[in-house]
Amino acid sequence: MEFKKYLGPITHLDCSHVDTINAHRLLGQQAHAQIHKTLAKRLDELGSVKRVTAQIRQARRYRRALENKLQSPDLDEIVKLAIGAYLTSLSAWAEGAQLAGHCHAFLLPAVDGLSVSATDLAMFLQEDETGCQTGVYRERDGSVILWHVEEDVEESPGQRFDQLRLFSFRTHGGQVATSFIYPDLLPGPTFAWQGGNFVQAVDTLHIRPIDSNDAILPNTLAWVGLYLGTQTTREALAKCLGPFQGGYSLTAVFKNDGRVSVEKIEYANHMVTAAALEDSPGSTLFQTNVLSNPSLPIGAQEQASAESRAWNGARYARTARFMRVIQKSEAALPLVFWMLQSRLGGESAYSNQDVKAYLICQMKPQKTSVWVGAGAPMPDDNLLTFEE
DSSP: OOOOOTTOSEEEEEOTTSOHHHHHHHHHHHTHHHHHHHHHHHHHHHOSHHHHHHHHHHHHHHHHHHHHHTTOTTSOHHHHHHHHHHHHHHHHHHHHTTOTTOOGGGOOOEETTEEOOHHHHHHHHTOOOOOOEEEEEEOTTSOEEEEEEEEOOOSSTTSSOSSEEEEEEEOGGGOEEEEEEOTTSOSSSSEEEETTTEEEEEEEOOBOOOOOTTOBOHHHHHHHHHHHGGGSOHHHHHHHHOOBSSEEEEEEEEEETTEEEEEEEEEETTEEEEEEOOSSTTOEEEEOSSOSOTTSGGGGGBOOOHHHHHHHHHHHHHHHHHHHHHHTOSOHHHHHHHHHTOOTTGGGSSSOTTEEEEEEEEEOSSOEEEEEEESSOOTTOOOEEEEO
C-alpha cells in the first residue's frame, strides 16, 4: 500500500524576527484562507442559529475564565504573563486571519447584545483536539529519544489542511519556539520545541464533558507550556490552570542540571496525573489516545469505547514489541526511524495514511537534534533537520 503525500513538503514560517504578538498576526494572515474554510465547515455542522449562539457563549466563557485567572492572587506572575500573552496572541491571530464578521450563513451579528467578534470566533476554533501517538526512550548514555506521529482523519483530502506548516516565534525570555501547525489552531497541541532545551508532544484523550464556568481549553495549556518551556513543569501548569473542558496527554523532554529528563502528564477536566521516565537505560513511556491507567481516579473522566480501547491497546502492544528489539541494540536512533516507517498493524501502524507529519528528537546533555517529516514516514523522506 502506497501513500500519496498530497500536501507536499512542509513550509516553515519563521516569524522569530518579530515579537510574539506580531508573529501570530502573521500566522493568521498566512493561513487565513484555510482558517475561513474550517470555520465555515464547523458552523455548518452546528446546523442552527441556536447551536451557534451556544458555542459563541461558550467561547466567551473560556475567555472570561482566563481573564479571571489573571486576577487570582494564587497564580504565579510568570503564568499570568503567559496567559496574557496567549489572549493577546489569539486576538492578533484572529485579526490577521480577518475573522471579523465571519459568522458565515447564519448572519449572526450579535449574541446577548454583543457583536460576535473575531476573538469570539478564534476561541471557538480552539475547542478542537487532535489525535496522534508519542513515545520516549532512554539511551545507554542517558540521552532521550522522543518520537511523535501527528494523525488527522480527513473526510476528503485538503479538508483540514491546505499545506503543512511549521511556525517559529519568540517566547518568554527570548527563546525561539517551533511548532507544527493545524491551520485553524494556535501552536502547541501537536509537536513543538523551544531551542535545544525543551520539546513537547501532545495526544488527545477522550474525556467526558463537564459543565463548569471555570473550565478552559486543553489547547490553552499546550500553548502556555510551549511559551514557558523549562520555566515551569506541565504538572504545575495543569494544576493551577484547570479545570479543563476535555483533556490531553502531554509529554515533555527537557534538560535539567546537566541531564535529560522527561515529564508526562495526563490532564482531564479537573484531574491531573504525572509520570517521569526512569533513569535506567532502555526505560520507555508511550501514549496513544486513551488514559494510561484507567484504574486510577482520573479514569472516571474517560469516555472511550471498548473498540477504541482495543484499537489503542493494539498500538501499545505493537510498540512494546519494537521496544524489546531496540533495547537489545547498541544504537537506538536508527531503529526508531525504522519503527516509524513500519506498516505493521495496517491502518494502526506508525506509517499510515492519516499521518500528516512526524517528529523524532534526540536530546543529549550537549546537543539536541530534531528531524521533521511530511506525511507518513518513509525510508526515502527528505527530512527537515534542526540542531541546537
